Amino acid sequence: MYFPSWLSQLYRGLSRPIRRTTQPIWGSLYRSLLQSSQRRIPEFSSFVVRTNTCGELRSSHLGQEVTLCGWIQYRRQNTFLVLRDFDGLVQVIIPQDESAASVKKILCEAPVESVVQVSGTVISRPAGQENPKMPTGEIEIKVKTAELLNACKKLPFEIKNFVKKTEALRLQYRYLDLRSFQMQYNLRLRSQMVMKMREYLCNLHGFVDIETPTLFKRTPGGAKEFLVPSREPGKFYSLPQSPQQFKQLLMVGGLDRYFQVARCYRDEGSRPDRQPEFTQIIDISDVFRNTEIGFLQDALSKPHGTVKAICIPEGAKYLKRKDIESIRNFAADHFNQEILPVFLNANRNWNSPVANFIMESQRLELIRLMETQEEDVVLLTAGEHNKACSLLGKLRLECADLLETRGVVLRDPTLFSFLWVVDFPLFLPKEENPRELESAHHPFTAPHPSDIHLLYTEPKKARSQHYDLVLNGNEIGGGSIRIHNAELQRYILATLLKEDVKMLSHLLQALDYGAPPHGGIALGLDRLICLVTGSPSIRDVIAFPKSFRGHDLMSNTPDSVPPEELKPYHIRVSKPTDSKAERAH
Template sequence: MLDNLGDFKRDYFCGELTENNIGDEVRLLGWADSVRDHGGVIFINLRDKEGIVQIVIDPSKSPEQAYEKAKRVRSEYVLAVRGRVNRRPAGTENPKLKTGNIEVAVEELKILNTCDILPFPIEDNINVHEEVRLRYRYLDLRRPQMLKKLILRHEVYQATREYLAGHGFLEVETPMLTKSTPEGARDFLVPSRLEQGKFYALPQSPQLFKQILMVGGIERYFQIVKCFRDEDLRKDRQPEFTQIDFEMSFVSEEDVIAISEGLVHYLFKKILGIEINLPIKRMSYEEAINRYGTDKPDLRYGLELVDITDISKDVEFKVFRAVAQEGGLVKGINIKGGARLTRKEIDNLTEYAQKFGAKGMAWIKINEDGSLQSPIVKFFTQKQIDQIISRMEGEKGDLFVFIADKPEVTHRILGFLRKHIAEMMNIIPEDRWEFVWIVDFPLLEWDEEENRLVALHHPFTSPKEEDINRLDEALNNREIALSFKSRAYDLVLNGEEIAGGSIRIHRPDVQKKIFELIGISDEEAEERFGFLVNALKYGAPPHGGLAFGLDRLVALMTGSDSIREVIAFPKTQKGICPLTQAPDYVREEQLEELGIEVELPQEET
């Protein structure tokens, strides 16, 4: 028989009680975190969102009715408790609990609900498959670790609003049902019942609407907004994710960067008590690629890429010589102390590089006695070996690994390899925050599959001022187009891109030329982006903005391995919600209302 809550009112949260409450009668509500029977005296750790307090039911002191109920209590039963706060007997204190010096002697106990056998314990550091945790997410969220992460996420929301509102930004909502304007990831489509055959799209970002808000004279807009992309998922991607999105009128890159740095400083100081040094360092896209193989470099450790292409042009090793003479790159990484790696471990590194497209991986080991060990050293003269060791800053005990291929392939593979090596060698320092702005991105890149130029960020990013006057030249000259730099900027933290933005195109003539460069005709531009282009004709101010990936930022702030750890109800890597089993089939009559006929996979028919 269960009890009703009735007019029972909570006085305190469990974790709020202190020694100042000793002698007070209190009423508490929560879950039985654990139950222990010590020779007839029952101890229950009562838990709510603020913490845990020990309650005591002693048959010699508590009412018989309360004691009989306490004997029935099991883990995760829902309880209401009235009792008096006492100091714990000497020697029984629990320093692990905030309330470890006190306990509550129970005078009244209500069992509000029971709990079935748990699929996993409600405690931190459990060894349970993630899909099971997501299927029972309501239990997973009770774990203190998960609760702390959601509380920190809440604090990021509140602090963001405080900071941006304090700097003159207005919070404005933009539509969730909008027009499909595919340029990048796939859209999620929503069929219209009233306009059969037509579809809304869920926004990949509020990009076009926030630009229109600038045309509308809002000047400073922000929004903590849901975005949707139908793309393949990884640990740092979800089909729906959250952005801290803002846009400003009459600004340059410096203005947007200053506001962004201020927000980062405010969040880390207010929430984590960490002082971020400003201004944040900057690095050009070209420098980042050349030194680290990626535009998202992790600066917490070295392992920089070293170019030996010039040395490789005349070596007997055919792989290096052919790549060096044909315009490719031969680059390597010096793994300090790597000479201790076994041949099997080096072979594993080669296999890892091959996952990302490497044809192979060359290596040279400098043993502790100064001798060289490598399958390739016989193809080099002593002078060439000395040059390589000098260029790589080699010492006894080092291991050099090399990739030789087209520049973009060499950089990509070494970028992934660098991170893998750092993890393998355990050289990534903890509790260190390395921010860097990546600037001077190319405006465009060549897409081999589509055989056309595409925007590196998006087609609304402004070229550098000096390149705007050369747009006409670039229409018939791919090399000129690929030389253009954009007014874009990405913020990277510990090797993860946490924010990206740009100064936008505010002139309709420039926007039209960019569309031409990437192969979008006037008719297609009007169909897909006409509402924006038309808005630009009516006195659009210069404007720019930025969006933080809130999920990724919170994951880093909480030390989580995946953004799924900081989202209340995430999807799996297959885009499935184990809790609700979404996506799922719908009833035939629902499809008929929408004028949709679905072709089911053969095995599901």
């Protein structure tokens, strides 16, 4: 029983100097927990039967008597098996002599993935049979006793990494899928990364880790919030999308430097992901202000019309005519847009279907703006601003994929490229009524200090103090400086956004009592860990994920509830008629 030893370690940890927390508390807690552990310890509480983990054994353990517990990973010809625990694998030799018949029987008959406990001696593998790829590859265990702790039934799939299985099957038997090397690696790395973040924030910078409630009040426009009926007739809690109000209230409460690894609830149903795309491209509208090319003229004559281009370095060398043809078809099919390709040859001559319509001055200006080199390809498009940007962003990725299949090294798969996105607009026109405004981020984001005057004249032009962090093209986090002035917050909510401020009266009131200027950032942990581990889906970095439709396939959740259990919550199910049900799907 190493209870007292962990207590000493705990105490050493607790005793590190911490400003203003009273030292005697730790000392006293430690001494008395130690005493309690030294009193009667019932015989069955010596749980730890293993002396070592499977993965830790090395040549330095040679000759030691060990007891190991683990899953049978693999067995060969009833002569040896490989035992696995969370720490790794070790080879176990099944005894063949008559006197150990019962041990042999246990180890030979237990199905793969059963849990066994073995005791024996660490010995060297015979010369030439070492396995340098295995950390425990120099040793093996000569078994003396064995016990079957739990047998395993026939598995629905093999746990080995190379066996392909559908994601639905993996989710249904999640507890088996978790045994795979990849899931073990992902979840353990996640745990370590979160721990390092905590150490950095708490230990180095004095941040305070505070849990905020998840049963709270609806936020305005919180249509995507799950509802939780209470025992009071007609009254509901809501599972908040984020602790955003609490973050601000903690700042008002003087809990400077707060952080939390928070659970956020978004009832997104089966709505497609509406993530906006950000692309860097170059606007060349001014070059073609007086062009003779028909579709460019057309585009520029419209209100949000623009001419945009991207340059594909060395495209002329690696892209074939038919590649460009398929790019033009893609643009026409998916975006209803025309694409003009321009090939630059060695002497920077232009090779394009419209080469004759581009004046020399336009050509030189284009070369200057696009910083083109020999053998580049330029792709031009024209049309409505957002559409043109989305198309070229897509094409940039498509061309990169094409060039990489031709052997050009463009993107380092081990590289992490971070990017900050700033200067977002504070407001956007409402989709359903473009004359009204809605917040681009959320209504608590502060305007850019230089743009405050615009709120009263041209609010659409005001920039916000909202920032996003992008990693390898994926948004992994974002945040903002918040409004700390109650008057400004009221003006934005009531006058500009026409929101009902009653639901937020507690927050507005809090701002009135000396709220300090404050801001923060939130990282999307699932997506970040996904990018770091190179996982194809966030479901690969979450222990028990829901399916795309919000189902838990392992336990069949959500599920029906008998009417008598709904009674205390004063709700009834109103089944939709068939036609309604169809519309809902």
